[in-house]
Amino acid sequence: NAGVMQNPRHLVRRRGQEARLRCSPMKGHSHVYWYRQLPEEGLKFMVYLQKENIIDESGMPKERFSAEFPKEGPSILRIQQVVRGDSAAYFCASSPGMALYGYTFGSGTRLTVV
C-alpha cells in the first residue's frame, strides 16, 4: 500500500536549467494535485489534473511552468529556465475521485535553485 510517491526528494538546479518533478499517485487514484510551499508559509495550489486532462491550472504561473498526467506513468511538473524564486517544496497529492475527502500528500520535492 504505497502512498503518494514523489521523486526526487531533493533537486538542485542552476539558474536557467529545467526541473522535472515526478509524482506517482496512490494505487487506484486518478486525480492528482500539485501544491507549492515557500519557507514559513502554507501550501499554495498550482494545478489539478486527471489522467490526460488538466482540470484546473488557475494556480500555475503563466510562463515556464507546465504539468501533465499521461495515461501511463507518473504526473510530471516541469519548470523551465528556473530562477531563484522557484526554490520551494513542491507537494503532490492524489485522490480516488471527485469528492473532496482530503487528499493524501506525498513527502514533497525540495527544489533549490543556485
Next chain:
Amino acid sequence: GQQLNQSPQSMFIQEGEDVSMNCTSSSIFNTWLWYKQEPGEGPVLLIALYKAGELTSNGRLTAQFGITRKDSFLNISASIPSDVGIYFCAGQPSDGGSQGNLIFGKGTKLSVKP
C-alpha cells in the same frame, strides 16, 4: 485572493496541556480540513469537516466547522511530545474553484516541553 487567517502562529506548551488553534476567513467555505506537517514531510490529514456546526473527533483531536461557515477550530487535549509539528487549516471556498483548489492557512507551529 481568498485567505485563511490562522492563529496563533506558534505555541510553546507543557506536556499534558490542552491546545486550541483556529482559522477564520472573510468568505464562506464548503469544507474545512486540518493537517499536520512534520519537518521534511508532506501534510497529513487529521480531520475533515463538511457541514456547518459539525464537531468531529480523532483521538485526542477535536475540530469544529463554524456555524457561519467562516471559521473552524482544532483542539488537542493532553498534549504529548509527538504532537510537535505545524498544524494547517485548509478549506474549499464556496464561491468557485475546482475541488482541487484548497486554500491553506500559514500554520500554527506547536512545540511541546516534556
